[in-house]
Amino acid sequence: MTETKNTITFTPERLAKAKEMIARYPEGKQKSALMPIMHLAQEQFAWMSQEVMDYVASLLDITPVEVYEVATFYTMFHLEPVGKHVIEYCRTGPCVLMGGEEVYAHLTQKLGVKKGQTTSDGLFTLKEVECLAACGWGPCFQIREKYYMNLTNDKVDDIIRELSR
Amino acid sequence: MKILTEHINTPGIETFDVYRKKGGYTAVEKVIKKMTPEEVVEEVKKSGVRGRGGAGFPMGMKWSFLAKPEGVPRYLVCNADESEPGTFKDHYLMKNIPHLLIEGMIISSYALGANKSFIYVRGELMYVIHILEKAIEEAKAAGFLGKNILGSGYDLELVVQPGGGAYICGEETALLESLEGKRGNPRNKPPFPAVKGLYQCPTVVNNVESIATTSWIINNGGEAYAAIGIGKSTGTKLISASGHINKPGVYEINLGVSCDEFLNSDEYCGGVRKGHYLKAVVAGGSSVPIVPGHLFLKTANGEDRLMSYESLSDGGFATGTMLGSGGFIVFDETACIVRNTWNFARFYEHESCGQCSPCREGTGWMQKVLNRIEHGKGSMHDIDLLVDISKKIEGNTICPLGDAAAWPVASAIRHFRDEFEWHIKEPIAATKPGAVYMKESVLV
Numbered sequence: 001m002t003e004t005k006n007t008i009t010f011t012p013e014r015l016a017k018a019k020e021m022i023a024r025y026p027e028g029k030q031k032s033a034l035m036p037i038m039h040l041a042q043e044q045f046a047w048m049s050q051e052v053m054d055y056v057a058s059l060l061d062i063t064p065v066e067v068y069e070v071a072t073f074y075t076m077f078h079l080e081p082v083g084k085h086v087i088e089y090c091r092t093g094p095c096v097l098m099g100g101e102e103v104y105a106h107l108t109q110k111l112g113v114k115k116g117q118t119t120s121d122g123l124f125t126l127k128e129v130e131c132l133a134a135c136g137w138g139p140c141f142q143i144r145e146k147y148y149m150n151l152t153n154d155k156v157d158d159i160i161r162e163l164s165r
Numbered sequence: 166m167k168i169l170t171e172h173i174n175t176p177g178i179e180t181f182d183v184y185r186k187k188g189g190y191t192a193v194e195k196v197i198k199k200m201t202p203e204e205v206v207e208e209v210k211k212s213g214v215r216g217r218g219g220a221g222f223p224m225g226m227k228w229s230f231l232a233k234p235e236g237v238p239r240y241l242v243c244n245a246d247e248s249e250p251g252t253f254k255d256h257y258l259m260k261n262i263p264h265l266l267i268e269g270m271i272i273s274s275y276a277l278g279a280n281k282s283f284i285y286v287r288g289e290l291m292y293v294i295h296i297l298e299k300a301i302e303e304a305k306a307a308g309f310l311g312k313n314i315l316g317s318g319y320d321l322e323l324v325v326q327p328g329g330g331a332y333i334c335g336e337e338t339a340l341l342e343s344l345e346g347k348r349g350n351p352r353n354k355p356p357f358p359a360v361k362g363l364y365q366c367p368t369v370v371n372n373v374e375s376i377a378t379t380s381w382i383i384n385n386g387g388e389a390y391a392a393i394g395i396g397k398s399t400g401t402k403l404i405s406a407s408g409h410i411n412k413p414g415v416y417e418i419n420l421g422v423s424c425d426e427f428l429n430s431d432e433y434c435g436g437v438r439k440g441h442y443l444k445a446v447v448a449g450g451s452s453v454p455i456v457p458g459h460l461f462l463k464t465a466n467g468e469d470r471l472m473s474y475e476s477l478s479d480g481g482f483a484t485g486t487m488l489g490s491g492g493f494i495v496f497d498e499t500a501c502i503v504r505n506t507w508n509f510a511r512f513y514e515h516e517s518c519g520q521c522s523p524c525r526e527g528t529g530w531m532q533k534v535l536n537r538i539e540h541g542k543g544s545m546h547d548i549d550l551l552v553d554i555s556k557k558i559e560g561n562t563i564c565p566l567g568d569a570a571a572w573p574v575a576s577a578i579r580h581f582r583d584e585f586e587w588h589i590k591e592p593i594a595a596t597k598p599g600a601v602y603m604k605e606s607v608l609v
């Protein structure tokens with residue numbers, strides 16, 4: 001147990017970044033840095049295990065439950081292990097009008113997974129999300145910071161092929 | 166008139182140098198060197214510009230409500246949460262011309278007497294957050310941000326804050342909770358943010374597009390801004406257009422352009438998809454009532470409908486809708502209204518923060534009933550049940566998400582009741598893949 005805990009530490013760059021984030025807020029309001037630091041943590045550790053959340057709490061000097069509360073409220077934080085690429089697929093109305101359901105069906109078939117599942121090779125996790133503020137460029141999904149827009153079945157094939165290499 | 170998007174296609178406009186060459190930051194120089202904060206507020210008041218986040222509350226008036234107790238910091242928070250389905254204008258603006266927002270933030274912060282201001286961006290737009298942070302660095306290096314701006318003694322720091330994926334954090338008090346590092350549960354009002362907002366200090370929350378108008382207003386004067394548009398819908402508005410149109414995208418319109426021109430001219434949407442007919446429109450984001458095509462183009466009195474706050478709401482909810490956030494969604498005859506209503510209901514169920522029971526229970530209930538109608542398992546009684554639930558939610562919740570969930574359902578039934586009935590009476594036909602109820606008389 002203690003051993004896993006020890007492995008949960010930010011890289012020196014991220015630790016510096018976290019300190020800089022904490023310093024952005026007024027005296028005594030360092031809790032505002034919670035979400036920025038959680039994003040930083042997920043970038044390094046891929047998902048928010050309890051150890052990761054406890055580590056974040058220690059950085060901010062808040063109780064672990066304050067981190068759990070936030071992690072369970074916001075959909076961007078993964079509470080279970082995820083594959084190398086997390087595909088966050090928009091399932092909201094405007095994208096549906098642009099053919100979002102057909103492309104989604106193709107994607108699930110291609111990956112052989114349903115929502116929330118990870119492919120057996122550990123490469124892809126499929127998540128359904130709500131409107132990504134790209135409705136005129138739909139259908140769309142996001143992988144980490146990158147938006148993939150105006151999707152078609154062919155484009156999906158290309159993206160998956162590219163990322164599987 | 167292009168106020169926000171005039172230079173948006175200029176190569177390199179995302180950099181400080183190009184933005185500056187195109188006249189950027191002259192408004193900051195003007196306010197800092199020549200104007201008092203009160204004069205800036207006055208100019209914005211004169212412009213008549215209304216909040217572009219959805220509610221359309223006059224921005225200058227909101228600014229003048231800000232409490233100013235001695236020795237207490239005041240905050241400006243920019244709402245860049247942009248999660249309302251159908252809305253992608255702030256995304257477009259920030260990624261293409263970030264300095265327009267940064268410049269607006271400096272002007273607005275100066276007017277309000279804020280020394281630390283925040284831009285709360287939905288976390289999904291992390292790449293845009295990096296763009297904004299770079300723009301802030303550039304503005305700082307040029308002396309437009311940081312300590313002692315342009316030698317005036319005025320200090321300002323801008324912080325870009327990521328959200329975590331929650332529509333409700335677009336609601337201003339939920340946003341403030343989120344910014345304090347908590348779950349996004351809307352606060353009970355009063356007190357209003359103008360008195361007790363971020364960290365319990367007086368706070369103004371404004372949308373990206375609202376704040377971005379200020380540099381033009383300062384450069385050209387509030388009166389010049391008010392001369393654009395129509396009546397109390399002054400100035401220009403960004404419209405995010407999606408759905409079954411030839412040219413989806415973001416368009417800047419003069420408020421008051423006719424709905425027909427906006428939908429059908431090549432300057433804007435370029436008409437309904439080739440070979441198809443107009444069935445329905447959601448004019449201002451998923452939360453506003455849906456209207457059939459003919460009521461979008463003409464009011465109940467047969468007058469041309471205009472893209473303005475007043476004209477779009479003409480006739481109230483019986484025959485009108487709202488401009489909202491400018492999330493403009495077009496449905497042609499291939500779109501199933503029941504399926505779309507269910508999709509939106511599912512969205513609101515998912516996004517309800519769960520604090521008040523009419524919203525938490527009501528959104529879930531509406532989603533379930535719509536789901537069974539859509540899947541051929543509904544009964545006639547279900548339609549009245551939906552109307553009944555929507556009425557019980559409306560007006561009975563802590564924040565307006567409840568209303569936002571109720572209106573799309575109520576309006577879809579109001580205008581497309583026969584389509585719901587068809588799903589119930591003809592479940593086999595209605596559940597065939599791609600099956601859509603056809604009533605030619607509603608098509609335009």
Ligand SMILES: Cc1cc2nc3c(=O)[nH]c(=O)nc-3n(C[C@H](O)[C@H](O)[C@H](O)COP(=O)(O)O)c2cc1C
Binds near residue numbers: 222334371
């Ligand atoms: C559920 C809900 C979601 C909202 N989402 C947004 C949003 O994404 N962006 C926004 O600017 N305003 C949003 N608003 C409106 C804000 O509460 C607030 O009125 C607005 O940011 C004020 O800015 P403005 O006066 O410049 O429009 C939302 C309101 C509600 C009730």
Ligand code: SF4
Binds near residue numbers: 525
């Ligand atoms: S109306 Fe809905 S979203 Fe708003 S506070 Fe109540 S439960 Fe939360």
Ligand code: FES
Binds near residue numbers: 092096250251
């Ligand atoms: S509906 Fe998919 S991005 Fe808005």
